Amino acid sequence: xxxxxFGIAKDIFGxxxxxxxxxxxxxxxxxxxxxxxxxxxxxQLGSYMIALNNEYASGTEAIHDGDELAIIPPVSGG
Numbered sequence: 587x588x589x590x591x592f593g594i595a596k597d598i599f600g601x602x603x604x605x606x607x608x609x610x611x612x613x614x615x616x617x618x619x620x621x622x623x624x625x626x627x628x629x630q631l632g633s634y635m636i637a638l639n640n641e642y643a644s645g646t647e648a649i650h651d652g653d654e655l656a657i658i659p660p661v662s663g664g
Contacts, residue, residue: 587649590656595634598627614638615645617655634659
């Protein structure tokens with residue numbers, strides 16, 4: 587599966603997207619755990635969201651082949 591990264595997540599991944607090959611990741615929560623184990627700096631963010639097909643996803647949402655996933659870090663402004 588392909589995961590897009592924005593903002594600080596792009597710096598953490600070292601790329602605007604990462605390819606993940608795992609048959610064990612079926613739900614958004616499982617993806618989050620996998621990414622935080624592989625990219626420990628991600629877990630240090632105060633919070634971040636995962637978007638599934640351009641919609642913010644809850645942890646229990648299923649991931650299917652061809653879904654678009656994205657990491658949306660916290661945004662600050664002034």
